[in-house]
Amino acid sequence: MMKKALTIAGSDCSGGAGVQADLKTFSAHLVYGMSVITSVVAENTSRVIDFQNVSVDLIEKQLEAIFEDIIPDAIKIGMVESPEIMRAIRENLEKYQAKQVVIDPVMYAKNGCPLMRESSIDTLIKVMIPLADCLTPNIPEAEKITGMKILTLEDMENAARSIHALGAKNVLVKGGHLESAAIDILFDGVEFTHYHSKRIQTKNTHGTGCTLSSAIAANLAKGEPIKVAVSNAKEYVTGAIENALPLGNGHGPTNHFYQFERVVKL
Numbered sequence: 043m044m045k046k047a048l049t050i051a052g053s054d055c056s057g058g059a060g061v062q063a064d065l066k067t068f069s070a071h072l073v074y075g076m077s078v079i080t081s082v083v084a085e086n087t088s089r090v091i092d093f094q095n096v097s098v099d100l101i102e103k104q105l106e107a108i109f110e111d112i113i114p115d116a117i118k119i120g121m122v123e124s125p126e127i128m129r130a131i132r133e134n135l136e137k138y139q140a141k142q143v144v145i146d147p148v149m150y151a152k153n154g155c156p157l158m159r160e161s162s163i164d165t166l167i168k169v170m171i172p173l174a175d176c177l178t179p180n181i182p183e184a185e186k187i188t189g190m191k192i193l194t195l196e197d198m199e200n201a202a203r204s205i206h207a208l209g210a211k212n213v214l215v216k217g218g219h220l221e222s223a224a225i226d227i228l229f230d231g232v233e234f235t236h237y238h239s240k241r242i243q244t245k246n247t248h249g250t251g252c253t254l255s256s257a258i259a260a261n262l263a264k265g266e267p268i269k270v271a272v273s274n275a276k277e278y279v280t281g282a283i284e285n286a287l288p289l290g291n292g293h294g295p296t297n298h299f300y301q302f303e304r305v306v307k308l
């Protein structure tokens with residue numbers, strides 16, 4: 043039976059990040075994908091033009107429609123811009139006894155445009171982080187959450203430990219913003235696991251964080267334990283970056299279907 047995954051995130055009309063990246067990632071893993079849209083973002087590979095949040099009422103009704111009918115095996119949460127939407131997601135996921143929740147605490151787009159208002163950070167910490175089976179901050183996000191400056195692998199480990207203490211079961215601090223290799227560090231409350239890949243020289247990295255977190259959710263939906271889920275997801279995102287698509291004028295999207303190109307000549 044096909045496993046099912048849900049993304050609760052913003053819509054990126056240009057298709058490289060947000061809900062669109064998540065659904066492509068679920069499909070590439072042969073997992074049935076569903077979506078609850080939190081915000082409609084007018085953006086492309088170069089800039090965010092504008093966004094409008096979906097009302098709390100309609101977000102709750104999307105969740106109701108999903109959970110009364112097709113129960114997801116795992117959930118990925120991406121852009122959640124406001125404290126009210128965060129609180130509604132927390133309440134509803136508790137009500138529906140959601141399992142395997144991966145949270146990517148999206149704060150900014152690649153080009154620096156804010157996708158979460160500053161006043162949401164407190165609610166993110168108190169309301170969202172304790173929901174997470176796995177939280178996947180990048181370095182700037184981990185700095186905002188912890189108030190620490192992160193320059194080294196040891197700093198990443200310390201940040202992961204302090205975010206774990208806020209209630210996330212597993213914390214993956216992503217090293218995409220490091221200068222050296224792309225090393226991500228997982229802390230499960232007991233030990234650290236380092237996931238290495240070489241740094242790929244490309245500007246086409248639109249949606250890397252969305253793709254990694256939804257690949258973790260797809261692997262959890264299939265029943266993989268967290269360390270295997272992160273390892274498989276890291277391998278997948280590295281391949282998607284290596285084969286990234288030179289589309290648009292800015293940061294092009296990753297290639298979610300690179301594995302299929304060996305089978306089907308496009």
Ligand SMILES: Nc1ncnc2c1ncn2[C@@H]1O[C@H](COP(=O)(O)OP(=O)(O)OP(=O)(O)O)[C@@H](O)[C@H]1O
Pocket residue numbers: 150151152179180181216217218219224225226239240241242243244247248249250251252254276279280283
């Ligand atoms: N140039 C690169 N080469 C190899 N791996 C990379 C590169 N850039 C990012 N990654 C990897 O991509 C994944 C996403 O990390 P990153 O730190 O870019 O997340 P992010 O900043 O949240 O992404 P986004 O900017 O899409 O929100 C991580 O596994 C990271 O190591």
Ligand SMILES: Cc1ncc(COP(=O)(O)O)c(N)n1
Pocket residue numbers: 051052053054059060061083085120121148150151152153157247248249250251252
């Ligand atoms: C709707 C939405 N969600 C998340 C991101 C972050 O992705 P990136 O930092 O790769 O642009 C984005 N740009 N848009």
